[in-house]
Amino acid sequence: MLKAAFNALKNLFSTPATIDYPFEKSPKNKEARGLILFEEPKCIWCLKCEDVCPPGAIRFTQDRESFDYTYHYNPYLCIYCSECVRACPDSAVALSQCNELSPPTDDKNMNDNWFKIEKEAEESKIAVKELKKIKKEESS
Amino acid sequence: MKTTKELVTLHEIRGAIEGFYDPQIWHFVCINGLFENDELEIQWCFAKIGVKDEWKVFYAKAPGDALLPSLADIMPTARMYEGELRDLLDANFENSVKGMFIELDGLEAPLRIKR
Amino acid sequence: MKKTIHIPIGSQHISLLEPVRFSFECENETIIKVEADVGYVHRGVELACTTKFKFKQVGYVVARVCGLCAIVHSTCYTLGIEELMGIEVPKRASYLRLIANELDRIHSHLLCLSHTAENAGYEALFMRIMKDRELVMEVQEAMTGNRIQFDYVSIGGVNKDMNSELEGVIRNKLGLLHQKVAEIKELFDNNWSLSLKYKNVGVITKEMAYRSSLLGPIARASGVNFDVRNDSDYLPYSELGFKSITMEGGDIHSRNMVRLFELFESIRLIETALDGMPEGEIAAKVRGTPEGESYMRVEAPRGECFYYLKASKGQYLDRVRIKTPTFGSVPGMIEALKGSNYADVPAIIASFDPCLSCTAR
Numbered sequence: 001m002l003k004a005a006f007n008a009l010k011n012l013f014s015t016p017a018t019i020d021y022p023f024e025k026s027p028k029n030k031e032a033r034g035l036i037l038f039e040e041p042k043c044i045w046c047l048k049c050e051d052v053c054p055p056g057a058i059r060f061t062q063d064r065e066s067f068d069y070t071y072h073y074n075p076y077l078c079i080y081c082s083e084c085v086r087a088c089p090d091s092a093v094a095l096s097q098c099n100e101l102s103p104p105t106d107d108k109n110m111n112d113n114w115f116k117i118e119k120e121a122e123e124s125k126i127a128v129k130e131l132k133k134i135k136k137e138e139s140s
Numbered sequence: 141m142k143t144t145k146e147l148v149t150l151h152e153i154r155g156a157i158e159g160f161y162d163p164q165i166w167h168f169v170c171i172n173g174l175f176e177n178d179e180l181e182i183q184w185c186f187a188k189i190g191v192k193d194e195w196k197v198f199y200a201k202a203p204g205d206a207l208l209p210s211l212a213d214i215m216p217t218a219r220m221y222e223g224e225l226r227d228l229l230d231a232n233f234e235n236s237v238k239g240m241f242i243e244l245d246g247l248e249a250p251l252r253i254k255r
Numbered sequence: 256m257k258k259t260i261h262i263p264i265g266s267q268h269i270s271l272l273e274p275v276r277f278s279f280e281c282e283n284e285t286i287i288k289v290e291a292d293v294g295y296v297h298r299g300v301e302l303a304c305t306t307k308f309k310f311k312q313v314g315y316v317v318a319r320v321c322g323l324c325a326i327v328h329s330t331c332y333t334l335g336i337e338e339l340m341g342i343e344v345p346k347r348a349s350y351l352r353l354i355a356n357e358l359d360r361i362h363s364h365l366l367c368l369s370h371t372a373e374n375a376g377y378e379a380l381f382m383r384i385m386k387d388r389e390l391v392m393e394v395q396e397a398m399t400g401n402r403i404q405f406d407y408v409s410i411g412g413v414n415k416d417m418n419s420e421l422e423g424v425i426r427n428k429l430g431l432l433h434q435k436v437a438e439i440k441e442l443f444d445n446n447w448s449l450s451l452k453y454k455n456v457g458v459i460t461k462e463m464a465y466r467s468s469l470l471g472p473i474a475r476a477s478g479v480n481f482d483v484r485n486d487s488d489y490l491p492y493s494e495l496g497f498k499s500i501t502m503e504g505g506d507i508h509s510r511n512m513v514r515l516f517e518l519f520e521s522i523r524l525i526e527t528a529l530d531g532m533p534e535g536e537i538a539a540k541v542r543g544t545p546e547g548e549s550y551m552r553v554e555a556p557r558g559e560c561f562y563y564l565k566a567s568k569g570q571y572l573d574r575v576r577i578k579t580p581t582f583g584s585v586p587g588m589i590e591a592l593k594g595s596n597y598a599d600v601p602a603i604i605a606s607f608d609p610c611l612s613c614t615a616r
Binding site for chain 3: 017029031032033052053054055079080081082083086
């Protein structure tokens with residue numbers, strides 16, 4: 001009883017345990033896992049990260065003429081598991097992880113447009129494969 | 141891991157489990173169902189209490205629409221798994237009703253779907 | 256005239272945390288018949304695991320079965336697939352997995368205790384336990400990188416290593432937590448509304464527990480010495496001298512007490528694991544594809560979590576069967592509710608610590 005009264009008095013004058021969120025930033029742990037960063041010059045286009053990503057947040061589309069790949073990343077699908085960072089071969093190390101979380105954005109590649117990218121990623125690779133086949137036959 | 145698998149027929153399963161199951165020695169883990177080659181395989185899994193990784197599995201094979209015996213009077217928990225398999229795998233256990241997991245107008249036996 | 260009253264509770268109810276529906280037949284205040292419906296949040300995880308995702312990705316899918324015991328599901332799945340592929344996990348990775356699992360148990364048990372306190376009409380204690388739980392959450396964030404969905408376990412090992420700085424943080428925070436849990440235990444033991452009120456409410460006898468194959472803290476509170484940590488050798492519990500905790504009462508009070516003593520045991524296990532942490536690699540190389548059948552169990556905070564995997568050398572698995580602890584304890588819950596007062600229902604349900612997202616998957 002005495003102890004409870006003492007605790008109650010103490011709590012009356014102590015600061016709250018919660019933070020004043022919108023006016024104060026929530027504390028960030030430097031070990032926290034966050035968004036995936038991509039460095040294009042280092043990439044060897046092995047597409048291992050696309051294969052391994054559980055939610056399919058990394059997609060590559062292929063150009064139908066130059067056969068070049070383009071990297072697409074959806075930060076809202078990403079689950080920050082860093083499976084792609086580990087899949088990235090030692091000869092490249094193009095992917096890395098920072099502790100920033102996905103910010104609110106008006107990126108036009110999200111929502112419905114992301115489905116278009118997913119579709120394009122599948123279709124362009126099949127199309128390029130066939131184009132290459134035709135070229136090979138022509139040359140031989 | 142030591143797993144003993146024993147094949148029984150649908151008629152024998154009640155007698156086999158009644159004779160074998162002592163709740164103080166064996167823990168009833170769950171009923172597991174598979175659907176392969178148009179045939180249902182139902183497994184009753186038990187694990188020994190206090191012994192490292194010792195399993196006993198009774199399994200029976202039956203055609204997809206067979207009436208399967210319910211063991212809910214021996215192990216009350218079995219009622220839950222039977223209801224679950226009825227919904228997901230359309231395994232027709234005695235006294236089980238549809239609608240525990242999937243609404244009646246939902247997918248029919250989703251786990252029978254192949255890729 | 257009809258003598259009984261029919262009272263439904265759920266699927267949305269102020270005293271329930273998750274969607275479950277019970278319908279009671281009551282005679283005056285006493286419940287005589289119970290029916291339960293648990294399938295409100297079915298998501299078809301088992302189907303998705305075999306059709307949409309490759310076996311390397313499934314570990315991250317099953318982690319989403321449950322928010323509170325995420326690591327248990329991914330650990331159990333990973334242990335199963337490692338057995339099928341014949342991968343030898345480095346000792347250090349096993350120890351790190353064990354630490355992450357025990358941290359998960361601490362935060363889940365604290366959450367359950369806070370809800371039992373809330374259901375006893377003790378809001379202040381609810382707030383207090385939630386505040387102390389923040390210590391574990393911070394440790395988890397520092398160790399695995401995320402607060403709730405850890406994604407810490409991967410096939411072959413773990414994703415993140417531990418260093419001496421982190422070890423210091425964990426020891427420091429767990430030391431603080433030990434004191435706080437001791438204070439909470441004193442409250443649960445001596446406070447009238449938490450100890451006297453909860454004694455002999457929702458009793459499950461030892462015979463009943465054996466008959467309905469109960470599991471986890473609920474079985475241990477009824478005097479059944481059944482703990483998967485004793486019965487499985489896939490995580491190094493026996494090396495750390497794990498002792499399971501049993502109590503004889505079988506009522507809500509002893510369930511709370513079992514959880515509190517398990518908190519101390521978990522803290523001790525983590526500290527022992529940190530003392531004897533082996534050096535070496537944290538992940539083994541993964542080659543090949545899985546083949547065969549595997550039966551795997553891990554002790555989740557609520558009881559035994561079971562995975563059955565079947566594969567035949569492909570990228571996709573043939574069958575994934577998940578058995579979650581709450582699903583197995585629903586018949587026990589019905590037994591405990593029969594014959595009790597209607598007013599005790601929220602407290603009894605909270606003492607079972609039901610996790611319906613797990614149950615329906």
